[in-house]
Amino acid sequence: MFYDLNVPWAPTSPDLSRTVAFLSELGYDVIALSHIHSGKFPQSQLNPIPENPFPKHPNLRILRRITVILDDPSQNHRLAALTSAYDIVALRPANEKLLLQACKELDCDLISVDLSQRMGYHFKHKTVGLAIQRGVFLEINYSASINDITARRNLIGNAAALIRATRGRGIVISSEARKALGVRGPFDVINLATLWGLSQDKGREAVDGLPRLVVAQAKLKRNSFRGVIGVVVNEPLQGNKRKAEDEAGPSDQLKSEASLEDNKKAGAPPKLSKRARKALARASKS
Incomplete structure (x- = not known):
């Protein structure tokens, strides 16, 4: 299965339906x-993307994602609430400090840096490695470089630097295409990834295996708060004692016998359980 986890939502644009097709x-x-969201979040965050916006493509699974332009640390406390509203939560940090924070501790599924722009910092293995250790993946988007020479030059250099910093691990490739002309086939994307320094196998993982893992982890995170809570019904005290005695293993029986032996040596009468006392009473009556 092949994945493209970044198709910008533009409901008023006729190009979106063509791109999806x-x-x-x-x-x-x-x-x-x-x-794509920038700025502060409203009190009630609503997902503007309907659940099934393109029913004409039944064989195409369509997920809903939010990409947060992260340029203000005050946005961070609302990120956890987005998990229940979207299938995927992605962050686009605006600077190196926010990139470090996103890799280290922010609640997200993807970190999507705009590599078509000139970067004001260098990717560090120590920084991006924090994201990979937490199971957060880094995304490379290729569409902006197709028709723009400057963006293409920036993307090649920045993507190669990111791949070197990550040692080729945790990379997901998406299009971020706003028009159908900005999309490339899965195998063309794999070949494109080799120009950035990924092997053929790693390139395939970037459009197949790793995006699948992103979706699976995001679903698990989204449903984790709905976990089943087991409820234990209280049994009568006598029933609990009887059940405990019935389920006692050999080691428990040995401990009980040892306790009786100690009581005998001390000259004290052995302590009998309630069940044993009842059995003794029935035996004396008969």
Whole structure:
């Protein structure tokens, strides 16, 4: 299965439906429509993307994603609430300090840096390694570099630097295509990844295995608060004691026998359980 986890959501644009149709024709099985958010969050965060916006493509699984432009640390406390509203939560840090914070501790599924722009810092293995250790993946988007020479130059250099910093691990490749002309087929993307320094196998993982893992982990995180809580019904005290005695293993029986022997040596009468006393009473009556 092939994935494109970043297709910008533009409901008023006719290009969106064409892009989705073209992705399906190229062989993609799962795509994520991305709502881009910048600034502070409202008190009630609503997902503007409907659950099934393109029913004409039944074989295409469509996920809903939010990409948060992270340029203010005050946004961080609302990120956890987004998990229940979207299938995928991605962050786009605006500077190195926010990138470090996103890699180290922020609640998200993807970190998507705009690599088509000139970076004001260098990627460090120590920084991006924090994200990989937490199971957070780093995303490379290729569409902006298709028709822009400067963006292409920046993307090649920045993607190569990111791949070196991550040692080729934890990389997911998406299109971020706003038009159908900005999309490439899965195998073209794999070949493109080799120009950045990924092997063919790693390139395949970037559009197949790792995006699948992103989706699975995000679903697990989203449903974790709905976990089943086991309720134990209180039994009568006598029933609990009887059940405990019935389920006592050999080691428990040996401990009981040892306790009786100690009582005998001390000259004290042995302590009998309630069950044993009842059995003794029945035996004396008969």
